[in-house]
Amino acid sequence: AENEHNVTLWTHKTSHAQNMQTSRQNPDYLKQLVFPDSIKITSDLGEAVRDADVIAFVLPTRAIRQVATELAGLNGFTSRNHLPIIMHASKGLEQGSHYRISEVLLDVLGDIFPDKELPIVALSGPSHAEEVVNHDITAITAASSNLQAAQTIQDIFTNHYFRVYTNKDIVGVELGGALKNIIALGAGILAGLSYGDNAKAALITRGLAEITRLGRRMGADPMTYLGLSGVGDLVVTATSPHSRNWQAGYQIGQGKSPQAVEADMNMVVEGMATTLACYEIAQELEVDMPITRAIYQVIAQGQAVDQVINDLMQRDKKGEIYFAQSQIDQGFIHDKEY
Numbered sequence: 001a002e003n004e005h006n007v008t009l010w011t012h013k014t015s016h017a018q019n020m021q022t023s024r025q026n027p028d029y030l031k032q033l034v035f036p037d038s039i040k041i042t043s044d045l046g047e048a049v050r051d052a053d054v055i056a057f058v059l060p061t062r063a064i065r066q067v068a069t070e071l072a073g074l075n076g077f078t079s080r081n082h083l084p085i086i087m088h089a090s091k092g093l094e095q096g097s098h099y100r101i102s103e104v105l106l107d108v109l110g111d112i113f114p115d116k117e118l119p120i121v122a123l124s125g126p127s128h129a130e131e132v133v134n135h136d137i138t139a140i141t142a143a144s145s146n147l148q149a150a151q152t153i154q155d156i157f158t159n160h161y162f163r164v165y166t167n168k169d170i171v172g173v174e175l176g177g178a179l180k181n182i183i184a185l186g187a188g189i190l191a192g193l194s195y196g197d198n199a200k201a202a203l204i205t206r207g208l209a210e211i212t213r214l215g216r217r218m219g220a221d222p223m224t225y226l227g228l229s230g231v232g233d234l235v236v237t238a239t240s241p242h243s244r245n246w247q248a249g250y251q252i253g254q255g256k257s258p259q260a261v262e263a264d265m266n267m268v269v270e271g272m273a274t275t276l277a278c279y280e281i282a283q284e285l286e287v288d289m290p291i292t293r294a295i296y297q298v299i300a301q302g303q304a305v306d307q308v309i310n311d312l313m314q315r316d317k318k319g320e321i322y323f324a325q326s327q328i329d330q331g332f333i334h335d336k337e338y
């Protein structure tokens with residue numbers, strides 16, 4: 001809206017929409033923000049998307065399929081004159097299917113516009129909402145296999161405090177955004193247990209190694225993880241008390257049960273569900289993800305944090321292997337070792 005685009009904000013709760021319309025604020029989420037006058041607010045999805053060139057899903061992962069299905073069922077949506085760009089800013093993996101967000105969106109919306117390929121863009125990177133609304137400098141990535149669609153999102157969002165890059169590796173970008181939340185839970189747990197900066201750096205670095213390992217196995221470009229949606233988002237989430245995932249981990253480290261932590265949060269802690277999905281994917285693809293496994297043991301199996309950390313540190317000794325593709329190409333290592 002500050003970039004002079006017409007913006008309609010949709011929420012599924014009528015009372016929430018009415019309160020925001022009257023107060024021009026969203027106090028349970030971002031206390032300090034006053035909405036620009038130009039933003040329309042509604043709980044009517046049809047009204048929200050009627051003439052939209054871009055439809056941005058910014059929902060907890062668990063709600064994406066449901067809202068996309070509602071969108072697909074809207075009267076007149078499929079007879080629009082022009083195809084909208086579908087954008088999302090969510091960071092997770094669907095439970096059960098293990099789909100990335102763009103795969104869920106494509107699954108629900110992909111066939112409803114016959115003969116037209118739906119442009120889907122993931123907007124992802126180090127970006128705490130609390131700082132964006134204060135106009136703190138932020139740089140993130142618009143990722144899509146459709147570069148033109150990514151450039152449109154870049155044009156719409158870029159301004160003096162918000163710099164958007166483009167990236168064609170949507171697989172790598174979406175996986176980076178989802179998986180860093182698992183490592184952020186771990187960083188919070190370490191902080192809750194009063195571990196120091198060495199432990200934090202070890203976790204972030206080895207966390208990046210296993211994110212890259214799984215990403216590469218799932219078709220991502222390993223170099224994407226050196227970018228904003230990789231190391232950038234990992235650092236911002238795993239080192240910041242703004243992060244809900246870090247906060248949840250901190251409370252677990254202080255002794256609260258993971259179930260109680262999740263129940264007491266009024267906002268989404270994506271890393272909890274993502275840990276379960278990622279653990280299952282890693283098992284299925286036989287990719288070694290020791291930190292993810294450790295977090296899984298804590299949140300899904302109720303194992304004691306101290307014991308899990310001890311087990312992590314007592315594993316077999318290993319080499320530090322990065323940039324696997326080039327090392328594989330040069331015959332330094334075998335594919336399996338990475």
Ligand SMILES: NC(=O)C1=CN([C@@H]2O[C@H](COP(=O)(O)OP(=O)(O)OC[C@H]3O[C@@H](n4cnc5c(N)ncnc54)[C@H](O)[C@@H]3O)[C@@H](O)[C@H]2O)C=CC1
Pocket residue numbers: 011012029058059060061062063066067089090091092127128129130266267268270
């Ligand atoms: N908050 C942040 O700084 C950032 C969040 N994200 C990602 O964006 C996504 C959303 O995050 P937040 O906005 O922080 O989450 P949130 O927990 O604040 O919820 C966002 C909105 O979704 C609505 N919602 C929940 N369930 C719904 C349903 N079944 N149907 C329709 N609406 C529903 C809530 O009422 C709320 O208005 C997450 O995947 C998160 O990882 C990404 C970057 C930064």
Ligand SMILES: O=C(CO)COP(=O)(O)O
Pocket residue numbers: 091125126127128129181184233236237242243244245246268269270
């Ligand atoms: O993704 C985020 C910042 O880029 C926000 O992380 P949390 O969901 O942990 O708050």
